[in-house]
Amino acid sequence: MPATSSTHLQAATWLSPGRSKRLTPDLLSGQKALVTGASSGIGKAIAIALAEAGADVAVNFPASEAEAHEVVAQISRAGRKAILVQADVSQEEQVLEMFDRVISAFGTIDILINNAGIQRDASIDEMTLAQWNSVISTNLTGQFLCAREAIREFKRRGVVSDISISAGKIICVSSVHEVIPWAGHVNYAASKGGVMLLMKSIAQEVAPLKIRVNSICPGAIRTPLNRSAWDVPEAYDSLMALVPYNRIGEPDEIGWLAAFLASDLADYITGTSIYIDGGMMLYPGFESGG
Ligand code: NAD
Numbered sequence: 001m002p003a004t005s006s007t008h009l010q011a012a013t014w015l016s017p018g019r020s021k022r023l024t025p026d027l028l029s030g031q032k033a034l035v036t037g038a039s040s041g042i043g044k045a046i047a048i049a050l051a052e053a054g055a056d057v058a059v060n061f062p063a064s065e066a067e068a069h070e071v072v073a074q075i076s077r078a079g080r081k082a083i084l085v086q087a088d089v090s091q092e093e094q095v096l097e098m099f100d101r102v103i104s105a106f107g108t109i110d111i112l113i114n115n116a117g118i119q120r121d122a123s124i125d126e127m128t129l130a131q132w133n134s135v136i137s138t139n140l141t142g143q144f145l146c147a148r149e150a151i152r153e154f155k156r157r158g159v160v161s162d163i164s165i166s167a168g169k170i171i172c173v174s175s176v177h178e179v180i181p182w183a184g185h186v187n188y189a190a191s192k193g194g195v196m197l198l199m200k201s202i203a204q205e206v207a208p209l210k211i212r213v214n215s216i217c218p219g220a221i222r223t224p225l226n227r228s229a230w231d232v233p234e235a236y237d238s239l240m241a242l243v244p245y246n247r248i249g250e251p252d253e254i255g256w257l258a259a260f261l262a263s264d265l266a267d268y269i270t271g272t273s274i275y276i277d278g279g280m281m282l283y284p285g286f287e288s289g290g
Helices: 041-052 065-077 092-106 129-157 186-209 224-229 233-240 251-262
Strands: 032-035 056-061 082-086 111-114 168-173 211-218 273-276
Touching (some): 041 251, 056 092, 092 129, 111 129, 111 251, 168 186, 224 233, 251 273
16 A cells, blocks of 8 residues: 555554554563663664663663653663763774773673664765765774673673573664665765674674674664654655565664563574665566566
């Protein structure tokens, strides 16, 4: 069924109030998580999902504190501890300070969600070095800096078996554009392609230490980052040509996957990119033969 102007602003019907969508609070009980870029969109949904699954959560934000306070309030309502940590993930000193603060507040860290990301779009011949550098610094260097600090803590602490089978979990929020080329967004696609091999190479290096590293690769999710692709009916309809399942994804759906991947239920999963995209990776342009 084609998308219509009456559906483009509504969450999918199965997300409506009353439908059961509970995470069990013992899934991540006793675990401490840090979510970067957690004051909006996917990061906010992941922070809340991890709390609903039983984790205490450090909510990182780069600048605007008001939205981050709202996330902390929601985590507190879920009965978990939350702290706010301001840091620009592309800045080494700020990342080091952030980890110091989280570890002194929580004692350790079990789960890192490398989520912070930006887009600065331009055609290749118009793209400035500043646009290139800002996206690579946040989306790729930021993930490296945070992963390095998390692994230092995971190695120091090792496995605490009544908390988790694993010594630590890192989930990188990547994108379908780690493999799908994206004209007009070469900085973004290059950053996510980099995240893919950053994630896999770290996973290979630390698997013997019982540290798991994976990526979640969203397709089109309803967040502020891509508002122009879903907030008017014409844009939504043209987006649906790329989504065989014929609806946009909701941030909560990324949160639920992150909670599962961070839990011991996913203990045998490492070094993997999991696409959550309504079939965008099925190359729907080939549906009618190619
Ligand atoms: P968003 O703009 O709501 O979230 C991005 C967050 O990152 C914001 O909270 C922002 O404050 C934070 N941030 C930006 N620069 C930062 C920095 N230097 N340090 C710390 N935090 C910083 O958008 P979103 O869609 O929720 O994006 C979250 C992640 O999901 C990004 O990595 C993005 O690439 C990825 N993603 C999103 C989609 C989508 O359809 N929305 C699809 C694929 C991948």
